[in-house]
Amino acid sequence: MDILYSDKPMLALLVSAVAAMFILFTGERRRNLREFWTLLASVVKFSIVASMIPLVLKGKIIECTLFHLLPGVAFQFRVDAFGLFFATLASALWIATSVYSIGYMRGLQAHSQTRFFFCFAFALHGALGIAFAGNLFTLFIFYEILTVSTFPLVAHKETSEAIRGGRKYLAYLLTGAVLIFFSMGVTYALTGKLDFVAGGFLQGSGSDPLLRLLFATFIFGFGTKAALMPLHEWLPTAMVAPTPVSALLHAVAVVKAGVFCVLRVVLYVFGPKLLYDLDLWLALAYFASFTIIVSGMFALAQDNLKRRLAFSTINNLAIIILGAALLSPSAITGGIFHLAAHGFMKITLFFVAGAIYVKTHKENISELDGIGKKMPITLGSFAIGAMGIAGTPPLVGFISKWYLCLGSLEAKEIVFLFVLLISVLFDIAYFFPIVYNSFFKKTKDEMKSGIQEASMFMVAPIVLCAILSIVLGLSPNAFVHFFEMASSAMKNILGSGGG
């Protein structure tokens, strides 16, 4: 495999950090200039990331080593197909979210907007760092940057509920971080290295029980961020955050970063072979299936729209992990691709929830009867997103679900096929009533007057994301070759790991 040395990964990272500084110093006085920095940074970042795609697709790895942190471990970025996949997703959705959040924050006349945009840019910095990190240590540094920079966003409203949400968020994530810290230490003590290797590097470095324990601490550590089921509690609580935060960070960057890290550990630290040998893949798959089913049931019981979306997120994240745990070619491809597919669809749904909130200050599903007549474009996009998540054919969700189902057949585990199908049923059960009620029920009196579509800043990203989830469904390689990246990542993992 060719290794290419380039500063691009570092540049892509620095863009948002520098932008964060500009935002901070521009401050509240010149709001337009401040928002300009955000937009500029997001576009520049995306173009830098996108410029790396052709090289990576040719099978090259872009590497950038800055300095040595400890013996055998450097502060290093290494861009492979999998990392670039996540980076592309995060930076692409940042553009949409920046536009949207400007509309949202101004629509609500929110306070401390400088802090908001500052932390937002930093969170992206963390997410991209996670994507590009060449070893566990570097990854952990950015993981923590992401954790900490998200805390002010969660607690942004400064109400006691928001602060409690923030506390819970920190409590879960820092405990998780401590577990990761521990597992990282054990890994380093066992092997003396932390570099990611496609197919894993832990084989034969310790006794079986120790490796099993290590796997458990790793999964529980990163699982907090990925909101695996017993560790998910912070995510619905954190829905008190402003919607762009929920959208980008809880549907895309934060939880996706968690899933990304789980996948990194499963596929690049342990590797398929070791997981087979220790039967860990089955344990992880059952663990994920448990989450899929239970979170689906929880979602049904929620009346708050954002909380329902949160549980749906938990559900879908577990599906991605299930895909990786099955370890068959189609399942891994489908799992990785679902990272992006779910990202586009879920961000549409969150954007819609936010738009409704800005216009009506309603958060509960039961209060939204007939709103589709007032805000047809918004709710129409919602319908598209909901169908996508349920896996309806022309949409992007279908492709990932199809590959996941194929994968579970390849792995010869019919149980998981059923799990996936049941989850589809759940998706339909908890999304379609919303679509139905909003379009076909009678509008309530209080909603009759003065409700209309949200501002262009909000509607444009909504529509764009909805369209993208259709386009990507029709042609999964459109624009940035998501599917190709996913399958090339899969080939790397299975090709060299000998699984």
Added chain:
Amino acid sequence: MTASPFPILVIVVPLISAFLIILLGWLKKSLCYPFMIASLMATVFFSMAILRWIIHHGTLHYYLGNWDPPWGIEYLIDPLNAFVLVIVSVISLLIGIGSKPMVESDIPRKSIYFYCLFLLQVTGLLGIVVTGDVFNLYVFLEIASLAGYALIAIGEEGAPFASFNYMIYGTIGACFYLLGVGYLYIMTGSLNMADLSKLLPDLYASKVVLMAFAFFVVGVAIKMALFPLHVWLPDAYTYAPSSVTSLLAPLTTKVGAYVLIRIMYGVFKPNFSIEVIPATTILSWMAFFAILFGCVLALGQRDLKRMVAYVLIAEIGYIALGVGLANRNGLLGALLHIMNDALMMACLFLIVGAMTYRGWPRQMERFTGLHRKMPITMAAFVISALSVIGIPPACGFFSKWYLVLGAIDAEQWLFVAVLLISSLLNAILFFRVIEYVYFEPVAKESEVKPSEERTKFMGNEAPLTMLIPIILFALAILSVGLLSGTIISLVIQFALPANF
């Protein structure tokens, strides 16, 4: 042979200037501060020069009055000394710069004597680090302590009493140390550290040597406030003026830790401390409880300065744990933490000082809206808080990493657990404060309009002489961690005792 006079200059310059400053004060009071800064800068320069020499040429010897050791006093500087020396001199320079506004508002009439004592304190600390003679070390220990007692007593209402208590404990510690010196002298007839380490191995079976070792360790543990000998610390550091606390808290304890390492792994050979008597095991258990109790007791504090003082006790526990683990990674962690913790504590106490200087109470419930009034200071506070918690890329994470690795290497899972749990406890401690500062809603009338904000900015933010050190500390905290690999390969790995 000696090729450089720096080891003595680094002591003599602040010592002489401490007395000159009083003369200068009689002439013109405003000259004292610049003079002190100049002499501190000189010490920084000398210590840097020493470090450079060490990196290029290895150990540096300086014989006082040209008496050959073991008869004369020898200043022996190896990478360990040089490393701690640079930390001490740099931090005291920055704190010295930052002390001006606090001194001039707290004790305007006696600022000359403050600067004099400040320099004496620095002299003592530097002397402890430079010397290669156990008795000479005692003398410097007492110079530092005496200056410390006096400086602490300047503080607020409870300060003299706290200082007196500190003095009782400190004297017991110093006397124990002196007894240790006496016992070793009886057995070997030598006071030179290098000489002692050659003579002692034949005597390891002797009860007297054992006693000497015990006295040394207990004495130093009192001076560095290792749990359960920490009782003097919270009161003394809470009531002392912030300019003093920010000098003493980071440095006295770290220099104590240095002495501990020097005695356990320098004067005595590591195998004595590890195998002949289970000193390292005892030490790591003391550290275990120090970390736990420090964090838990800190949870009960509402006064920020007191809380940080308890955190400091836990941080000392980290260092002692690293020393007690007695393996390569543990010691690397301990040494790295000496540097990192010195930076963090200096930054935190200086921030507390800046807050009290601007008239803020130290009760954390009343911090609401602080981030609007002192944005830069509070940003620095967040950075150092994150570092104490151990969140990368702040430097606290990196020392913790080595400590955890050391504990894993030693297969002491309980110590691993306590290190990790303390991270969580620290997170609770500091995020509680951060919440008060950033997220408690400010009462509406105190909202300032953007235009006013600008004009009032400098009036609310810490004065520039404090702000600059605070910013420098914060930047150092962020960068030192990432550079820890370089620092270890340049200096610290040579500072480890042989066979590690």
Added chain:
Amino acid sequence: MEQVIGKYNYWIYIILMMIGFYAMIGKKNLVKKLIGMNIFQTSIILFFISTGSKKGATIPIVSNGHEGIHRAIEAFQYMNPLPHVLMLTAIVVMVSTFGVALALLLMIYRRYQTLDEDEILRLRRK
């Protein structure tokens, strides 16, 4: 028994040290604590001095002027001077500690009008 009588000087210093230690820890009056501290330090000085001295020995000054150089120096005739020198330094340290402590006590007394530890703690709690 021989242990006790033969090394009586060490026993005395141990007893003195314990007295001082007790006073420092156990006494409530701050001045008594200070006196205890002094006894404690003095005991250590005595200890050092007694390690350096020998029965029948004299100060290590080579007498008889120039002739002294040509005679063999018999070490047992002389005391070890180093502990004495060290203790000179230690006494200086001790005296300065004492001075600082007295100054502190003065400050405490001016503020609380008492030197009783319990009383001060009671006043402070108010």
